[in-house]
Amino acid sequence: MNQVRHVPVMLQRCLDLLAPALAEPGAVVVDCTLGLGGHSEALLSTFPAVRLVALDRDQEALRLSGERLAPFGHRATLVHAVYDELPDVLARLEIPRVQGVLFDLGVSSMQLDEAERGFAYAQDSPLDMRMDQSSGVSAAEVLNTYPPGELVRILRAYGEEKQAKRIVSAVVREREKEPFSHSARLVELIRDALPQAAKRTGGNPAKRTFQALRIEVNGELSVLERAIPAAVTSLAVGGRIAVLSYHSLEDRLVKQVFAAGAANTAPPGLPVVPERYQPRLRLLTRGAELPSEEEIAENRRAAPARLRGAQRIREDAL
Numbered sequence: 578m579n580q581v582r583h584v585p586v587m588l589q590r591c592l593d594l595l596a597p598a599l600a601e602p603g604a605v606v607v608d609c610t611l612g613l614g615g616h617s618e619a620l621l622s623t624f625p626a627v628r629l630v631a632l633d634r635d636q637e638a639l640r641l642s643g644e645r646l647a648p649f650g651h652r653a654t655l656v657h658a659v660y661d662e663l664p665d666v667l668a669r670l671e672i673p674r675v676q677g678v679l680f681d682l683g684v685s686s687m688q689l690d691e692a693e694r695g696f697a698y699a700q701d702s703p704l705d706m707r708m709d710q711s712s713g714v715s716a717a718e719v720l721n722t723y724p725p726g727e728l729v730r731i732l733r734a735y736g737e738e739k740q741a742k743r744i745v746s747a748v749v750r751e752r753e754k755e756p757f758s759h760s761a762r763l764v765e766l767i768r769d770a771l772p773q774a775a776k777r778t779g780g781n782p783a784k785r786t787f788q789a790l791r792i793e794v795n796g797e798l799s800v801l802e803r804a805i806p807a808a809v810t811s812l813a814v815g816g817r818i819a820v821l822s823y824h825s826l827e828d829r830l831v832k833q834v835f836a837a838g839a840a841n842t843a844p845p846g847l848p849v850v851p852e853r854y855q856p857r858l859r860l861l862t863r864g865a866e867l868p869s870e871e872e873i874a875e876n877r878r879a880a881p882a883r884l885r886g887a888q889r890i891r892e893d894a895l
Contacts, residue, residue, distance in 0.1 A: 584876040585615030586681060587868050587884050591819045592623050594861055594886040595677040598817040599624040606677035607632070607667075609660035609808065614642030616679055621649045630675070632658045632666060634709040634795075659709070661803040667811055674813035680820040682801070682827050683878065701761035706787075706794045716790040720763070721756040725749050735798070735826065736789030743770045744786060760787075788824065798826060805834045809858065812889040817861065819886045828865055828883045835860060835887045857893060861886035 585591075599606055599620075604627045608617045611633040621629055629652060633639050639655050646653040656666050660680065667675065704717035723731070725745050732741035747770040748757070757763055764783040771782050792798055808818055822828040838858030843850045865883035873880045 584878075585619065586683065586821055586876065586879045586882045587866075587872070588616065588619055590866065590884060591616060591679060591681075591821070592619060594819045594884075595620070595679065595817050596624075598676040598815055598888070599627050601676055601815075602626060604628070604676040605630060605672055606679065607663065607675050607808070607811070608679050608681075609663060609804065610679075610681045611642050611655065612638055612681065614645040616681055617642065617653065618645055620677075620679070621646065621652060627652070627677075629653045630666065630670065630672070631655050632660050632663065634659045636709070659800055659804075661800045661807060663804065663807050663811060674816065675811050676813055676816045678808045678812065678816070678818040680804070680808070680818075682797075682821060683823045683882070701759050704757055704760055704763065704790075706791045708795050714794065716794050717757050719790055719793055720748060721752050731793045732786055732789045734789075735792040736785035736787075737825070738785040738789065740771050743772075746770070792826075798830065801827060801830055805831055809834065809838055809887070809889065810893070814889050814891060816889045817886060818889075819861075819884065822865070822883045822885070823881045828885070831885050832865070835885055838887065852891075855891060857889060857891055858887045859890045861888055 595606065598604065604624070606620050606624070606627050606629055608620065608629060608631040611617055611631040612635075614631070617629055617631050620627065629646075629649070631642070631646075631653065633642070633655075634657070636657060639657055643655055646655070654670065658666050663678075667673075704715060704720065706716040707713050719731075720728070728745045728748065729741045732738040732744060738744065744767055747766050748763075751757070751762075751766055763786070764781075767783045767786055805820065812818060820831045822831055835858060839856045839860050841850055841854055841856055843854035847854075862885050865885050867884075868879040868882050
């Protein structure tokens, strides 16, 4: 396995954010997005007493990181699951609360680098994009079967694509001649459909459409909407959570959950705020932290990363 290609994003900062909670004896940390195991390996190495539970929906990622984490033996438990299944996973493992949770929401290097997975627009490959290839609809099925209005909504909502209508009109016209199966044809269609001005900004013009299809195929935002609150609930008091997002839709969602948890929910004008209205979370980052210029120079995939952290400071009110 080529481990050189996998460079964990903002690794040291993630470790620093989680460190105070992982010093506890018997601490458990959950890596909700195992991928190729870079963050997990660093967590196990840096905190020699910690137990790791790691989740991934991608069977190939689990196999490869299983090899990488084998030296840590029983300290690492790898589970085939999507991250919104965290409460069920912890219940099965009889772990009531955890001290740390990490999410790295980027598409893994392996998925981007292996052409047959269909995530990358820079090379021709089957339009698949499923993180778990054992279930669900592929990107090709979305393109070939969704009604035009639904495709426009997806491109606008998940890709923030201003030219969604033009692209979808071209897709609908072309899919009637022949269904889509490979990425190169879609990339070419997008290039042809966009006005010149739109092609001059923001890198590859297909980027936003591919992002939108990937989010739709994997239900990423709806999964995340369930997963972040579930992860906060799974934290013991004093436990910490760190989340790396890669586009504004994810980051906004994380920000909303953290802000709600850190807010005082008391009605205005109370002279003393009762316990049940006190914040459950303390924010550990001021806004979203960005990778350093040095890190971006070394690892271009770090460029869009946004990191937010929070600490559980009290139990939920009954």
